[in-house]
Structures are given as structure tokens and as C-alpha cells.
Amino acid sequence: MGDAAVTIGTGEQVMFWILAPIAVMASLGLVFARKAVHAALGMALTMIILGVFYIAQGADFLGVIQIFVYTGAVMMLFLFVIMLIGVDASDSLIETLKGQRWAAGLLVLGLGGILVSAVGSVTYGLSDGVAQTNTSKGNVPAMAELIFGRYVWVFEVTSALLITAALGAMVLAHRERLGKGPNQREWSRRRFEKGENLAGLPVPGVYARHNAVDTPALLPDGSISELSVSRVLSAREQTRSPLADLEAEDAIRAEIESGSER
């Protein structure tokens, strides 16, 4: 089925010439962006456009999975990592892994080899062509047949890969605690057992002149509630007194009263 691979519709060509430059620019953005999050966004855009290319060539399942897994999950992980460590342009650029450039070069060569063989098998008509498979079997069932037939071992080995990923994530990212701290459940249980502040601490003050978390509230009897401002703000001595607001309010109230008597 070499013919099916050679005929390319005009629509596909137009789409390619619009999207390919965007993809290239997004990839360049990945390399040159100053902020790490912008770089990650460029990469996400490249992934989406790759997915669109797969779809345009008739590989529906692959294209949607490309968007689903890479954009939806892997890039989300990247974004988390970037926010997690707070990298920016001022970080040191010394490579800690020895020989990673050589390894990367080897992997690039390997990828190139795979690409050449794939393009070659299409050019010389060794594969069926995705268009014919789509009409004869349907895209997804044909994919399933390959995964659960010819590549069954690869599929089962994938599960080992997933176990490795889980192990790696736990080793790298799981924080072992020495002692067990109270979790939210225990905090709320403790609060109810003590019977104090069942509905939470009092909220900070809201006055006609001022409303902020650094101003304590007044209790019904007019005394100032220290519980209503954050402990951290009190420790930093960043709280302010509500008395000025009260005086201003009193002045206004007095003015209104004297106005009504006049």
C-alpha cells in the first residue's frame, strides 16, 4: 500500500504548513525561554501539535493518547516539578550527571535509526498503511490486536516499568516521618473533644473603615479578641489595633446623632 502513504490531501498540507512552524517555534521556546514555566508551556504546545499531526495521518488513537498522556499527565508532572523546586534563570547550570551528553547523543542516534527504518518501511511498501487498516479493522481494534497479540511481551514488561516508576517516585518523593504528627482528622477530633472553639476561631475584625486579617475583632462585650488574628502575625508584631477604626466610627455615629437632633 505505498500509494496511500504518498497521496497527501491539500487540507493536510495546509494544516502542516500552518502547524509545523508553530511547533518548531514552540520547541525553540522550550530551549530559549527565560522562565521555566514558559519553556514547559512551549513543550506542551509541541506535544499537542504532534498529536494533531498523528490524527491528521489517520492514527486517531495514537494522536488522542499523545494529547491525553503527554500533555495531560507528563507535562503536568513537569509543571509540578518546576513549581516544586522553583527553578528560574539564576540557577546554576553545572551538570551533575557525568557523561549525560554522550548518553544523550547515543540515544539521539538510536532514535534516528528507528525513524529511518520506519520511514523506509513506509516508502518501500512493507507496511499496510494506516488508511487501509482503518477501513478494514478500525483504528482502535487494530491497535488492540497488535498490543495483545504481537507485542504482548512488551505490554507485560510495561507493567514492570510502571512498578519501577512507582518505586522511584516513592524513594525520591516520599517523606518518611520519624513520629506520627496529627493529621486533619485528629485535629478536628481533638477540637471537638476539648469542646473549645467548635466552630473555628473567631474571624478577624470588619469595621466600616478597615477590614483586614491583621486587625483583631471585638467580642460582644467590646473587648479585643486576640484569637482572631493569626499567631504568625502576632509573633511578627504585624498586627494593628482596632481602636483607631472605632474612634472614627464613633465620631461618625456622633455626627449622625447630632444631625438627627438638629
Place this chain on the structure above:
Amino acid sequence: MTNPYVPLLILLALGFGFAALSVGTSLVVGPKRYNRAKAEAYECGIQPTPRAQGGGRVPIKYFLTAMLFIIFDVESVFLYPFAVAFNQLGLFALVEMVLFIITVFVAYAYVWKRGGLEWD
């Protein structure tokens, strides 16, 4: 008979056009009264806490969640073609899938046992 993805792009373009138009219009129509306090980060009225370069750091717990998400995402990606083509695939595929799910369950049980699924 057009490509089935073209109508999807039309709706995408409509949605984007609507969003861009309304945001753009409001930028033009809305008032602009500059005030330094308005442009500050909102922290319930106090002076905003200075923010670390690059946005500060977040708990590593989220990284673990994202990693576990990828693991189960990949698993479900294999389940979809399996489910769709199940009637053609036959009993052998069911055995394969059960083996696969059991293997991933081992990883899941390990993470659970180590306390990777606890939030506090």
C-alpha cells in the same frame, strides 16, 4: 464528506473567538483607575508576603500525586483498546490483562503500605 475533525476545530475556533472577544471588549470598555493597592497580591488586607524568586516551593506531595497519576493513566490507556476490542481478542487477552492489572496492583499496594496515599 469532510474530515471528522474539521467540525471539532470549528467549535474550537468559535469558543476561542468568543472568549477572546469578550475579554478584549472588557479590556477596552472597562474603566481603568490605577491604584497601587489594587495591583498588589491579595492577602486579606495585610501587606503581601514577599514571594520567593521563581514562585516559591510547593510540597513534594504533589509530585508524588502526579507520578501516581501517570502510572494509572498509562494503565487506563491500555485498558481502552482492550475494552473496545475485547470481543475480537478472546480469552487470552483477558488473561494478559488480569496479569497486567495484578502487576500494577502490586505497585499500588506498595505505595499504599509505605503511606504514599496519606494526606494530612
Place this chain on the structure above:
Amino acid sequence: MTAFIAGPNGTADFSDTPLWLSVVKALFIFVYLLVSTLLVIWFERRVIGRMQQRPGPNRNGPFGLLQTLADGMKSMLKEDLKPANADSVVFTLAPLITATMCFVSFSIMPLAGDVTLFGHRTPLQLTDLPVAVLMVLAVAGVGIYGIVLAGWSSGSTYPLMGSLRATAQMVSYEIAMGLSLVSVFLYSGSMATSQIVQAQESLWHFIPACFAFFVYVVTMVGETNRLPFDLAEGEGEIVGGYFTEYSGMRFAMFFLGEYINMFTVAALATTMFLGGWQAPFGLPDNGWWGLLWFTAKLWFFMFVFVWLRGSLPRVRYDQFMRFGWKFLIPTTLLWVVAVAFYVAAKNNWFGGPILQIAGRDYSLAVLIVIGVCASLVIVASWILGDRAERRAAERLPQIPVEVDPFAGGYPVPPLPGQRLVEPGAADDAYAATKEVSRG
């Protein structure tokens, strides 16, 4: 019942749909969604009002129907603030991503069967793909970017925390949602929405896939950040969550996105589990009737959303995550395996005799699979329930049998299992303490 016509690659037949008709249909869906959003916000406020014994918005237009339109116009005329240390490009991009992506998923929803539009016979569905349902999940995955980027680009603490929470919440529940859909694919043998609707011609999927339906309904509330799972915008904890710094129309875009996402997940639930546009009890559903049934089912889910919001308090974050990771995901995986065995037995892959019960054929293997699953569920609930009961008994504090209601100075009602001291006896006891203290 309408005859279903299948197109190539296992999707609906669009051979009589020229491109301009697709544009018309896209416009129709766009307007349908916008009008539905205007209505559902009013609907939500009115119903919540009824539940809280107050009228709700009733001033603008008949029954207050134009309230949402007025609110939209107002946010159009508001100042669109941008914090000084926000990342200006991403800050504008985030609401645009949210508002764009929410529309896309609706293109694969079958709103009705075949209708005649301008002399062409076409299904009332914008397009159909062999991977339609996966497309919805993929689009939802891209939509999450709007939330992450909104939080990050605001340059402020609360939005960042809100967006992290929202993202972790949505990705966690997306797994369970994706897994719950697998059993539907097993029953219908396709991921194209039109085929899934067709597969429910005799029996809607919410009966054979009852557990998956339950999981889906739970996860759809979690995915849309609605009460009781609206942890990302818990007002008492992190102000407004990821859109704290947004105002004006950019904020309205997030609002729009949230409501259209509600319609999307509800439409998917309708299509996957409730027979799509098909009518119950053999009522007419050919042509445009389908749109009526589809809309009715959609609004049923909208009412459920509002009802939940009106009656449930917000859960804690650890409860929410524990429920997702430790209950929904493993049980849904087990359910998928059980359904796979059931389908295999139904296909008679295990062999075995075929029994005749009440005039219908049942393969012995099917009965065995159902029996094994049911007994496993019963044993598991027995063991777990027993353990939970024992733990609860251990945790229970020792309650004195008789309590004095005025002991703390305030009158308090007795705890379960307690008995009040008789007033007379309490007086005697009081007098006795007086005696003791005097003596």
C-alpha cells in the same frame, strides 16, 4: 425507535453533511451551551434559594430569568485588574484556555438521532470519532492547564495553593473517571458516542454498569470542583482559590468554563449510562424528539449538582483524597475485571452448559461469574463492616450512664446512650453537695 446507520470506522454516518451544515451545527451547539449556562446559573440560584427558604433572584426579567445576563454585562463593564507581579501573557492565556476547551468536548455529544436540516439528513451531533470519549478526557486534560497557569501566573500565594489543590484533585479523580468508563466500552465495544448510544437500545448501561455509574457520578462532581468537593476554592481557607486575583471578564471566563464543564460531564453521563437521546418506556424519540430527551436528562444531572450543593458540607482534603485513591480507584479496577469476566462468560468463552431459566438462555459460566462476584462483595463488606464496627467500639469514649444536664452550667442534651438524671434526683444530689461543702 430510530434505525441507526453506521458510517465508516465505526462512527455515525455524516455522508450527507456538507461543511456549511457543520458550521451551522457548531453555531447551534455554541448557542445551546451559552443559553443553557445563562439558565443554569439562574436555576441554581433559584433552587438553592428555595432550599434555604428565600426567593433567590427574581427582579430582572420574568422570574428573574435575565439575572445572569445582567451579571455578565456588569462584569464586562468592570475594571479588569492584573496584579503587579503577575506574568501578563500567561495571566490572560489561562482564562482563554479554560473558556475555549470547555466548548470542544460537546462536539462529539449526540444531541439527537438523525434529523432533516435544510434538506440534508444528518445526525444532530457535530462530529463522531472512533476515539470520541477519549477525546473528551484529553480535552479535559488540556483544560486543567487553565487552572494551573491561572494559579501560577497570578504571582500570589492563595491562587498558587488553590491551583495546586485543584490540579491534584482533578487528576486524582480523572483516573477513577476514566476507569469507570472502561466497563461501558466493554459492553458497547466502541468508544464512538453514537455507537455507545446505539448499544443501549435495549438496556441502558446504568443497570449493567451500576457501580461504574456510581463512580462516574462521584468523580464528575470532583472533576468540576463543585460542592461537596469544591476544595480548590474553599472560601474559609484559601479565599477564592486559583481565580482569587481575577476580576471582570477574565474571571467571568472561569465562571463560564466551570458551568459548561458541568454540562459536558453531565452530557457524557447521559450518553454513556442513561441511553443518550433515547426515550424511556418506548416514547417517541425519532428526529428532534431526541433533543428533548437529551436536554431533560442533562437537566436532571444539573438538578443533582444543585441539590448536592444545597445539602452537603465541604469535605476535608484528606478525606477527599483518601476516598479517591483508596476506594474509588481500586474498586473500579476490580469492577472492570469483573465486567470483563462477565462479558467473556456471556460470549461463552469458558464453555459449559447453557441453562434455560424462565424461558431465557443463561450460560452456566455467566451465573458462576455473577455468583462469585456477589459472594466476594458480600464477604468483603462483611469483613470490612465487622472491622469498622470493632474499631468504632474501641474508639468510643466511656459515657457515664447518667448525666446531669446542668453540670457545665449550660443545659445540654444527653449523648446517645446516656440517660438524664431525674430533675428531682438532681436536686437531691445538688443539695447533697451543698451539705458536704457546708459540712
